[in-house]
Amino acid sequence: MIIFSKALADRATVWEALRASQDSCQPIPAELLRFSAENRPVVMWNLTRNCNLHCNHCYMDATTSKEEEMSLEDGIRLIDDLAELKVPVLILTGGEPLMSRNFYAYAIHAGEVGLRTVISTNGTLITPEVARLLKEVDIRYVGVSIDSADPARHDRFRGVEGSYIKAMNGLRNAKEAGLRTGLRVTLTRDNWHEIPRLLDLALDEGIPRFCLYHLVPTGRGAFMVERDVTPEQRRSVIKLLAQAAMELKDRDLEILTTDSPMDGAYLLELLKDDPERFEHVYKLLQNAGGCSAGIKVANIDHKGDVHPCHFMPHMLLGNVRERSFRDIWVDDPAPELLELRGIRHELKGACGECRYLDLCGGCREKALYFKGDIREEDPTCILGIATGDDEWAQKKNCS
Secondary structure (H helix, E strand, C coil), X not given: CEEHHHHHHCCCHHHHHHHHHHCCCCCCCHHHHHHCCCCCCEEEEECCCECCCCCCCCCCCCECCCCCCCCHHHHHHHHHHHHHHCCCCEEEECCCHHHCCCHHHHHHHHHHCCCCEEEEECCCCCCHHHHHHHHHCCCCCEEEECCCCCHHHHHHHHCCCXXXXXXXXXXXXXXXXXXXXXXXXXXXXXXXXXXHHHHHHHHHHCCCEEEEEECCCCHHHHHCHHHCCCHHHHHHHHHHHHHHHHHCCCCCCEEEEECCCHHHHHHHHHCCCCHHHHHHHHHHHHHHXXXXXXXXXXXXXXXXXXXXXXXXCCCCCEECCCCCHHHHHHHCCCHHHHHHHCCHHHCCHHHHHCCCHXXXXXXXXXXXXXXXXXXXXXXXXXXXXXXXXXXXXXXXXXX
């Protein structure tokens, strides 16, 4: 996650983030988490695989049929374990998390034990009544996916007619209930040119957070890799977001990207003619450390299986119904997890040679998918200039 608004519009943030990282007694503010050196993971918990939509890119390959979930007792025990570990954020997601039979029980208990809890949702089930309940159970943030400013295009991507209207109503209902909201968009060749319109939509609706997701070839996303953006399109969007973050610094809109640590490195390339700002952003990104899989990010699926990232379901580290999360993540981690945590300086190809290795490292899941080796270069990188190889930056398809 690269928070453009904090990096570009608030130069003091670097010192705040560094101080927060060094003070283990104080909770790190949510807006500084990505730039801190905090290694307790943000936990993404897929409560359920059930979903009322059928999105083209779903990393979980969610389904409308009923799937097994963890028992309430196992889920409560997991929440207690996460609270004891003092994880900074618990993200409740799915599938569609509001379809989980235990959603409210988990949310209530998480609040009782002091966990900062947020929800990642398609928004279609957030009626005014649901929004009020989310506020009552102390959900701190509601992120809703809107993948086009054109309702018909959004509905096609999400697989259900009418989903755009319901999602937008869900956002409005959440905002009206006093919840902090965010608009999320997954970047593809079908919508990259709509990013300005979606930014305008967030501003017009008073939504204070705009989050751009990059396509990762996991689940159904692996069947649409040809719809990923070109390097030129990706660079164009990153430049636009950087400019927007600076121009809109006095508006209540936080702009960030996720699933692409190279965005931060490319941002530095754009700042080379501004040495002071370059230095501040470099320190922020270096402190954050690049790809967070297995270090600052953890995933627990609907069956209790633990993974280093929600885009790495193939790497099974243990199951929280059999062992505590602390045991899996801290006390007795699997060899695969230890290997992933130490892999940065074993990377091959352009990633291993890149001048921004210490603050990026590429996406290891993309390297594995496209190259068959988790240590290989990330072929979707837009930063060929970092190694002096402009031709390399154009290598989108490695087959």
